Amino acid sequence: MYMFLPFLTAFIGLVLVWFEKRLAGLIVLAITLATLLVWFRFHATDHLNISL
Amino acid sequence: MLSYAFVDQLYFGELPCPLCLMQRIGFVIIGFTLVLNIRCGAHSSHYGWGILGGLVGMMVSLRQVFLHILPGDKGFGKTFLELHFYTWAYVGYTGLLMGLAILLMLPNRDVRSRSWFANILVIIFILLVLGNLASTLLECGIGPCADDPVKYEGWLWLRSYFGF
Numbered sequence: 751m752y753m754f755l756p757f758l759t760a761f762i763g764l765v766l767v768w769f770e771k772r773l774a775g776l777i778v779l780a781i782t783l784a785t786l787l788v789w790f791r792f793h794a795t796d797h798l799n800i801s802l
Numbered sequence: 803m804l805s806y807a808f809v810d811q812l813y814f815g816e817l818p819c820p821l822c823l824m825q826r827i828g829f830v831i832i833g834f835t836l837v838l839n840i841r842c843g844a845h846s847s848h849y850g851w852g853i854l855g856g857l858v859g860m861m862v863s864l865r866q867v868f869l870h871i872l873p874g875d876k877g878f879g880k881t882f883l884e885l886h887f888y889t890w891a892y893v894g895y896t897g898l899l900m901g902l903a904i905l906l907m908l909p910n911r912d913v914r915s916r917s918w919f920a921n922i923l924v925i926i927f928i929l930l931v932l933g934n935l936a937s938t939l940l941e942c943g944i945g946p947c948a949d950d951p952v953k954y955e956g957w958l959w960l961r962s963y964f965g966f
Binding site: 752753754756757758760761763764765767768770772775776779780782783786787789790793794 | 820821823824827828830831834835837838841842847851854855858859861862865924927928931932934935938939942944946947
């Protein structure tokens with residue numbers, strides 16, 4: 751599990767927002783949120799083998 | 803929240819677990835949307851993304867609370883004012899979501915700012931995210947993070963790879 755990925759996408763998105771690339775920033779923000787959701791699902795189901 | 807998590811990590815030497823890192827990402831998402839407001843002007847979609855990020859982070863923190871809810875369980879990590887950090891994260895998310903709801907009710911004034919104060923706030927936040935990226939890479943490398951991390955595995959891998 752690549753835990754650094756959401757931080758990387760958030761950092762890239764923040765740099766884009768700094769240069770006022772709003773739409774690109776929003777797209778990268780959506781990717782960050784989706785990655786967090788997938789990571790959480792993985793952790794909640796497969797990783798600890800505990801079913802929610 | 804993010805800066806105190808760093809203090810706990812660097813000063814008290816307590817490494818964040820995978821769920822703790824996910825809670826940090828939730829706070830980063832909410833901060834991201836506030837930076838969007840400052841740099842590009844207030845927009846309801848910014849608040850919407852912030853609320854979604856807050857809800858996911860809240861789920862993660864609530865799950866960690868549930869993992870340690872049994873009587874006699876000591877919980878994970880140190881406490882701050884008698885509550886564990888994941889419980890504080892849940893409280894923090896609740897407060898931030900309430901804040902976002904109140905901001906949505908206010909008139910949509912121009913919050914776009916180029917003042918030195920706003921710029922410094924944004925730069926500090928970007929540096930915090932960069933610091934989190936670096937610390938996560940040093941802690942976990944590019945593989946999976948340990949459930950109960952006690953050492954910087956990525957840093958140890960770097961040292962053995964480059965021989966320093």
